[in-house]
Each structure stands twice: as structure tokens, then as C-alpha cells.
Amino acid sequence: MDTKPLVSIIIPTYNRKHFVADAIDSCLGQSYDNLEIIVVDDGSADGTAEFIRENYGEAVQLIEQVNQGPGVARNRGIAQASGDFIHFLDADDRLRRDKIAIGLELFSRLPDVAVIYTHYQFVASDGATPIETPPFERFSDDVFCELLRQAGCHILISSTMYRIAALREIGGFANDPDFRSAEDWDLLLRLAAKYKFHAIDQRLVFRRMHANMMSDDRLYGALGRLKTVQNARQYGWRRCMEAQEFDRKEAARHHVYALYLWAEGERKAARAHFLAAASLYKPVAFQRRLYALFTIFLPPASVDWTIALARRLRNMRKL
Numbered sequence: 001m002d003t004k005p006l007v008s009i010i011i012p013t014y015n016r017k018h019f020v021a022d023a024i025d026s027c028l029g030q031s032y033d034n035l036e037i038i039v040v041d042d043g044s045a046d047g048t049a050e051f052i053r054e055n056y057g058e059a060v061q062l063i064e065q066v067n068q069g070p071g072v073a074r075n076r077g078i079a080q081a082s083g084d085f086i087h088f089l090d091a092d093d094r095l096r097r098d099k100i101a102i103g104l105e106l107f108s109r110l111p112d113v114a115v116i117y118t119h120y121q122f123v124a125s126d127g128a129t130p131i132e133t134p135p136f137e138r139f140s141d142d143v144f145c146e147l148l149r150q151a152g153c154h155i156l157i158s159s160t161m162y163r164i165a166a167l168r169e170i171g172g173f174a175n176d177p178d179f180r181s182a183e184d185w186d187l188l189l190r191l192a193a194k195y196k197f198h199a200i201d202q203r204l205v206f207r208r209m210h211a212n213m214m215s216d217d218r219l220y221g222a223l224g225r226l227k228t229v230q231n232a233r234q235y236g237w238r239r240c241m242e243a244q245e246f247d248r249k250e251a252a253r254h255h256v257y258a259l260y261l262w263a264e265g266e267r268k269a270a271r272a273h274f275l276a277a278a279s280l281y282k283p284v285a286f287q288r289r290l291y292a293l294f295t296i297f298l299p300p301a302s303v304d305w306t307i308a309l310a311r312r313l314r315n316m317r318k319l
Helices: 015-029 049-060 071-082 099-110 144-148 164-170 182-191 217-231 244-262 266-278 282-297 300-318
Strands: 007-013 033-041 061-065 087-089 093-094 113-123 161-163 198-208
Touching: 007 015, 007 071, 007 099, 015 033, 015 049, 015 093, 015 198, 033 049, 033 071, 049 061, 061 071, 071 164, 071 182, 087 099, 087 164, 099 113, 099 198, 099 266, 113 182, 144 182, 161 164, 164 182, 182 217, 217 244, 244 266, 244 282, 244 300, 266 282, 282 300
Parallel strands: 007 033, 007 087, 033 061, 113 198
Antiparallel strands: 087 161, 093 198, 113 161
16 A cells, blocks of 8 residues: 555636646646546536546546636535645646645644645746746745735645645635635635644746636626635734724725726625725725715726826825
8 A cells, every 4th residue: 555645636627628738737747646636627618627538537536516616616626635635726827846745745844734835937828938926925923914914815826735634624715606716815814823834935836827817807806805804804813903904904805896896887886895995994984985976976987087086186195
């Protein structure tokens, strides 16, 4: 029997037929060989499932579901996984050949660590050409507070590896089909509230940048960040900031989501979120009530110049 720990690599995919082979091949090509690869096809309409069956057969465990978003898809993979460790990989990214081996070696030396994350390299849509990549962000021992203070998640989900017991103890991703962006931020906050993280400043993942990235959907992105901050009220945020700072943070997320709703013509919903922002954070409540009023009389096309006017007024106050 193989005594090496089993690692389950979970790849959620949605209409990524032309990219997913690179992701799978990078898993099959790992220097560490005790792996199971689980691909969850989240309702693709481009023949992704058929492509995987025809080209990979039993080398990949394929799960198909109706479209419910990446978090729900990853949860299906977690439920299926037999490994002692989980690694997530988005279908348009690739792992460096030694990614899993490096992570496992560190887990063996750091028994109190539940999550390991690494740096990454941005590549062009061809999957190979390097492009400018931001410096690695290594968090302090207080990962939870540092993550919470951010406006989004600065840990790439495709760079992360977990002890499966920790994932299952916190319940995995939010089981919410509308949580299609920032669901990784929510997961990592819940883990950081209870477990230790370890960072590796090595570019062990290739992050493909292309025109159809889910993270580019501004409406889902704004909703996901709002949901994450709202959920964080249950995660022990009081050790990180004062109540007014947290209220300001949540109000800002309502405000941004309202702007995108307004731009999409969802006037009533936008108005509700502007008013929610106003009620949460009093210092700028008047301006946000004005925004709510604007949604009644002004068309969605006015969003951009309304934002520009607000920025000019703020700059004038600084002079």
C-alpha cells in the first residue's frame, strides 16, 4: 500500500473547454504522484464534460451539476474527495510541476498549519507568456484581521492547499448559488479565524488572464464582497477594528453594489442598498440618501458622471 498522503485536486469549471486541459495536464504532470483529480463541471454548455471524458477517462473523476457557481462546485469536490489534503485549482490556471510536493513537505514540518498559500505568475491568454505580476503579499500571524481589512481577497485560490479536516470543520464554501465572487475571501476568513496559515514566496501557479474571467463580472464581484463583509459579522471581527470602522466597511460594500445595480437598470434594488449604506454609516448618510434619490429621477447612464462629480467634491474639500 502507498503510505504517502493522498492529495485531492479540485477543479471547478464552467465553459472552459479550451483551457481546462492545461489545468488537468499540470496536475497529471506533478512530481508528486499520489493524487486524485476531481473536475466539477458546473453546467457548461461548451462540451467541457464530453471533452474531459473523451481525453482523460479514468484519470479524472468528473462530476456534473447544473450551474450553481464555483463555491458550490468546489463543495461537491470536497464531498467527493478521499485525500488527506485538498488543493483548489481554477480551470484556467496551471500548477508548476513541484507545487504539490513543496506544499506537502511544509505540511509535514508544520503540523499546526492548516492552510498553505503561495505566490503566482500572471500569464497571457495563451497560458505561457509571462506578464507583469504584483509583489507577493505575505500576511503576519494575524491573517484574519489583515484579510478582513482588505477590500477583497489577496490570496489566489489556485495557490492554496488545505488539511481536509479544517475545510470540513468550517463547512467548506458558502452553499449559496448567488455567491459567485469573493466566495474564496469568505472561506479564508472563516479558516483564518481558527487556524494558522503559512505563506511561500515562490511563483508556483500560473494565473491566466483572459477576456472571460469570472472575476471581471462587476455585479457578481460587488455582491460577493458585500456578502463576505456581512458574513464576517459572525467571525469575530471585533478584535480587528472598532464598530464604526466595520459599519463603514459594510456601508461601502452596499454603496458599490448599489452603483452597479443602478448601472444595470435595477433602480429599486439600488435604492435599497444606498439607503442601507446610509443607515449603517452616519457621517456620509446625506450623500447616500441623495444617491438613492437620484435613482428615481436619473437614468443608469448617469452613474459614471455621478461618481465623477462625487470625486471632484471630495477633492475640493481636501484643498
